[in-house]
Amino acid sequence: MEYAAGGELIPWPGAALRAIPHNRCTMTTRNRPQAPSQRARVPDFTSTDFRQALGMFATGVTIVTAHPAGGARVGLTANSFNSVSLAPPLVLWSLSRHAGAMAAFSSGSHYAINILAAGQRALAERFAGPAADRFEGVALRTGASGAPIIEGAAAVFECFNRSRYEEGDHTIFVGEVERCEWRAGASPLIFHGGRYYTELPL
């Protein structure tokens, strides 16, 4: 919803166009959470306000890959990754309903989530852009499920495609982790406010 740095920026057609003073998305008595049977109020902030607020949440950067049986391998940059559950081991990420790889990810049984290392910014940009073959020249190996695994990633989660939830303009994918690995001491690539960073310990 809030991508930049080469990623897709999807407009939010339902947003009311009213500026928020002091760059705040307000939560007032008028729009506090309602009982489940009621509907949410129309947002009183713009999609730009929303994206800027979301951009204050620094994330890692992943490339989610799959190679469905009988199909071509697919992959895209995604920062919507998060953990869900330790037992069973579950993670989530969300995919735009406009994504070219939606059919491959929806129908396939497995995918791999590659957590990028700080030195892999160019890969993040490539997998968010219009390259004819995003995988060309990329150092890869094939995971146990057949999904491409990116060499040098800080961590990898190989997932069974457990469940999906359509919400708004994205589909939330919940993956059950069958295998995971990590590179001890690797510095992760960080995304915040439309820019890439690496970590700076406090």
Ligand SMILES: Cc1cc2nc3c(=O)[nH]c(=O)nc-3n(C[C@H](O)[C@H](O)[C@H](O)COP(=O)(O)O)c2cc1C
């Ligand atoms: C840092 C970053 C994070 C992104 N996160 C997501 C995401 O979580 N979900 C998503 O659908 N697109 C995300 N995108 C946008 C996709 O990478 C981009 O739209 C890509 O072209 C989609 O692949 P497709 O062209 O095969 O549909 C992100 C882009 C960037 C640069």
